[in-house]
Structures are given as C-alpha cells and as structure tokens.
Amino acid sequence: MAEPLKEMFNARFYQDLSKRIKRAYPTFNEKGFIKDTTLGLEHLSLNERLRNTSLVLNKYLPSDYAKSLNVMYEVIENSPKGYVALVFPDYVGLFGHEHFERSMEALKFFTSFGSSEFAIREFLKRDFDKTIKVMQRWANDADHHVRRLASEGSRPRLPWSFKLDEVIRNPSVTKRILDALKSDTELYVKKSVANHLNDISKDNPEYMLSLVGAWDHSNADTKWIVKHASRTLIKKGDKKALQLFAFEKNVSIRVEAFKLNKKKIKIGESLQFDFDIVSTKKTTQKLVVDYVVHYSKKGAERSEKVFKLKELELKPDSKVHVTKKQLFKDFSTRKHYKGKHSIELMINGKSYGKIDFELLT
Secondary structure (H helix, E strand, C coil), X not given: CCCCHHHHCCHHHHHHHHHHHHHHCCCCCXXXXXXXXXXXXXXXXXXXXXXXXXXXXXXXXXXXXXXXXXXXXXXXXXXXXXXXXXXXHHHHHHHCCCCHHHHHHHHHHHCCCCCCHHHHHHHHHHCHHHHHHHHHHHCCCCCHHHHHHHHHCCCCCCCCCCCCHHHHHCHHHHHHHHHHHCCCCCHHHHHHHHHHHHHHHHHCHHHHHHHHHCCCCCCHXXXXXXXXXXXXXXXXXXXXXXXXXXXXXCCCEEEXXXXXXXXXXXXXXXXXXXXXXXXXXXXXXXXXXXXXXXEECCCCCEEEEEEEEEXXXXXXXXXXXXXXXXXXXXXXXXXXXXXEEXXXXXXXXXXXXXXEEEXXX
C-alpha cells in the first residue's frame, strides 16, 4: 500500500529542515523545533501538519518579520520543491498581513518552489482590491510560475481552499488576469486558466461563455484553454457551450447493447462497460461522450462524478462501438464504500441509460 501523502511531513523531514534553518540562522533552537513539530504528529492530517509547521516556525524564527523572511529565502533555495515547500508561503499567509509589499514579493518568489496559491487568498480575503491589482501585474510576468499564481490564486472555487465570494458575485474582477493569459503557451498556466474559467461557469455560465466567445479561437493555445474551460457546461449539455465547438445540439441517435461485464466487483477491481451508438440522422453529428459514476457513500448518501470518454464524428446511418474500463480503487482523493453504484451514459449532455452494479469490500 502506498504511503499516505501526509508522511511528506515526517520526523525525517523536520530533522532535515531544522538543519537547513540552523545554517541560515545559527541561534535557531533545533531541538525545540523538532519536538514541537513532531508532537502528536501521527494524529495530524496532511494540511494540519503543514499549518502546524508554520505555527511552530513563527515560534522559533526571529520575531522581526523581515529577518524571518530572509531566513526562509535562504532555506527554500536548498529545500525540496513541491507540496512541502508550501510551508514558506503558508507562513507569509498567516503572519505577513502587516507587511503587504514585502509579503507580496515573498509569495512571488516562493511560488516557483511549490505554489503560493493558498497563501495569496489570505490577502485577497483581507484586502481584495489591493491584492488583485498585484495579481494583475503578475499575469504579465516573465516567470510562468508567477503568471500561473495570478490565475490559480484568484480562482473562485479553488479546491482545498475557501471560496472567493467577490469573484463569484462579480467574475469580471479577474477579467484582466484571464485576458492576459488567454493565449499563454505554458501548459501549467493554461490548465490554471481553464480551471479558473470552469469555476466561473459553475456560478456564472453566461458571463463565462460571453468572455471566451470573444477570444480568438484560431490561436491553438486559446482554443485549448476554452475547450477545457467548457467541460462542465458541455457535460451538462449547455446549448451555447456545445455550439461553441460545433457539437450537435439536436442529437439524433440511439444507444444499443449497453451492458456491464459484471454485476458485482470488489474494491481494487475494474468494471468494463460496452455500448453501441447508432446514427438516425442523414448528416454527420459531432458528439461528446461522457459517463457518470454514481457512488454510494456512508448511509444513504450518493455522490456522482462525470468522466470524459471520447469525442467523435458519427457519420449518417453508421454505428460506433465503445468500450471502457473503470477502476474502483481507493485513492487519497476518493474512498469507496460498499453498496449499489451506477454507470450512466451521457452524450452531448443527455442521458442514454444507467445500469446498477454492486461494489463489495
């Protein structure tokens, strides 16, 4: 079994981190830091360990904020990149509010080592207008990590963070950022812009489609962004979103031989399903085929997740066979529960059948 993600912050991590801090800050209390960061560590989740690290750092770093930042600037350059590096911007997000300009520079610097996307939201929450102006400048930065921070940090519904109600109420407040990034060539940035727009589409679909509809879709990078940004609306069968990519609005098909290879599976196994799509139209139809897994949760609760399957052009009076395997395995982001589940077919946002099966522990 894979090691839990939270073990990124383990005793060895704190021992190594304390040595790097000691080199940058000779009077650093290594023993006290290690003791406080590892006390009750086994009971803390991934994000609780991250936050606790920031709180303990505040106890042992210099009380002068500028001096503590200077220590972290030196330490982060000799530290592992990735999620563990979020400790540094998290510290700024907690303790840097009285030093706005200095904190903005720190978050800009730290973001290339992990990401400052969560920390910047603490400043947006306290002074949205002042912070968003900084992020508008970041959207034109030469460093793609900084450009991505401008988009990701201002997403209205960033996972693992709180909602930005200002953006949900008035999505135009991030327009300058999105306009600046709409043809970015870096995939890291493009994914963020698409996710930002997809967030907007959940609360303000008309605004989102109007915004991207005015962009130049002949640009390959812009087209990629708009396509991925529209995924939720396309899955719902939104007519304007379908029209944007020439998907058939008035589908004329039938689905035949929709079946599962098993009626019962165990966690860790795959379920295969097959079906045929038959055209009943005299013209070619552009289709987007998705499927929904309806999961059983604790008690009588149910949840669903939409998965992309394929896009295709269905020629007149033709038939296409589709087959797919879905793995039902526990991940850090999803835990499965025994009970009745379902697979549902969606074509251009319309349901074409649902079959139940049982998941066993």
